Amino acid sequence: MSAILIGYVIFLLIVGAFAAAGFYHAVKYRVPGDKTRLGSAIYAISAIILIVVSFILLTQADTGAV
Amino acid sequence: MSVNPDQQFPGKQEGEKVSVFARRHWLFFLPDMLIFALGLVMPIVILILLRALEADTSGSASVVIALGVPAFYLSLFTWFYIRWLDYYLDLAVATDRRVIDIDQHGLFRRTVSELEHEVVQDVSVEKNGILATLLNVGNVVIQTAGERPNFTFATIGKPEEVATQISYATRATGESDESMVQAAEKMEEAASKLEQAAAAGGVPATPPAASEPEPPSTPEATAPSQPDPPTEPTDPPSDTPAGYNPPVDPTPAADDLPREYQR
Numbered sequence: 394m395s396a397i398l399i400g401y402v403i404f405l406l407i408v409g410a411f412a413a414a415g416f417y418h419a420v421k422y423r424v425p426g427d428k429t430r431l432g433s434a435i436y437a438i439s440a441i442i443l444i445v446v447s448f449i450l451l452t453q454a455d456t457g458a459v
Numbered sequence: 460m461s462v463n464p465d466q467q468f469p470g471k472q473e474g475e476k477v478s479v480f481a482r483r484h485w486l487f488f489l490p491d492m493l494i495f496a497l498g499l500v501m502p503i504v505i506l507i508l509l510r511a512l513e514a515d516t517s518g519s520a521s522v523v524i525a526l527g528v529p530a531f532y533l534s535l536f537t538w539f540y541i542r543w544l545d546y547y548l549d550l551a552v553a554t555d556r557r558v559i560d561i562d563q564h565g566l567f568r569r570t571v572s573e574l575e576h577e578v579v580q581d582v583s584v585e586k587n588g589i590l591a592t593l594l595n596v597g598n599v600v601i602q603t604a605g606e607r608p609n610f611t612f613a614t615i616g617k618p619e620e621v622a623t624q625i626s627y628a629t630r631a632t633g634e635s636d637e638s639m640v641q642a643a644e645k646m647e648e649a650a651s652k653l654e655q656a657a658a659a660g661g662v663p664a665t666p667p668a669a670s671e672p673e674p675p676s677t678p679e680a681t682a683p684s685q686p687d688p689p690t691e692p693t694d695p696p697s698d699t700p701a702g703y704n705p706p707v708d709p710t711p712a713a714d715d716l717p718r719e720y721q722r
Contacts, residue, residue: 401526408537414566422548425467436540447529454525
């Protein structure tokens with residue numbers, strides 16, 4: 394269980410690095426009036442929801458609820 | 460195609476007016492959208508199949524599902540976000556000075572190419588396929604002079620309008636260049652006339668300052684065949700203003716002339 398959790402955290406760090414690179418490009422090369430902010434916000438909200446849901450599911454799985 | 464002339468873009472110069480500002484058509488992004496849609500459905504289909512087959516999803520399998528499904532979606536969303544940036548940060552820009560092609564390749568490679576209007580020789584449009592024809596999508600190819608590679612704005616919407624705008628912008632630059640060349644030719648012509656006059660009549664090649672009056676240009680004063688004795692150079696004419704210093708008379712003195720001129 395702990396090995397899976399550590400692997401998941403490493404996976405989250407890698408995804409976070411790519412996300413950070415994406416945000417950097419979106420901020421640096423954006424053009425006034427374009428949709429890079431909107432797209433980045435949608436992605437960030439989706440990613441946060443997914444991470445929260447994954448930890449909720451993990452807690453339930455640990456108790457044998459899933 | 461209406462474009463704000465003051466539209467901002469990365470690397471814009473001061474006072475530059477934008478005539479074309481275009482992104483790739485969404486048709487270019489369609490394969491990525493289809494893959495994303497397929498990825499959204501896939502885990503749900505797999506879970507439904509597992510339930511239908513009455514597979515054991517308890518214990519460690521439940522942990523794998525609890526982490527695997529969100530991890531898959533997280534990867535899918537991140538991939539789609541990066542692909543979308545790759546698509547959305549590509550720009551085709553034409554201004555009153557240059558043509559710029561900005562290509563974003565993934566997250567770690569970005570190419571910005573620019574072309575001055577002077578080297579643009581021809582602008583053409585390519586449309587390939589039924590979808591491209593129906594949706595009015597194509598490539599705008601800019602042929603260049605010399606060894607520079609051709610410029611291609613790939614998968615642009617309304618490519619004819621973009622090509623027309625680029626042609627118009629480059630032609631306007633060419634016309635202004637022609638007028639400058641004509642002005643330069645006129646200046647050269649005037650300078651050569653001035654030199655000829657100086658060689659023929661002894662008039663100094665450099666024009667006098669604006670505040671000084673014209674030097675005497677009568678044949679008596681300039682022609683070498685008139686060996687009149689030079690007048691006093693320090694005596695100004697009676698109607699000249701105070702402080703006037705006339706230019707030195709270039710006519711040589713009678714004694715200095717060659718013998719055939721001394722009559």
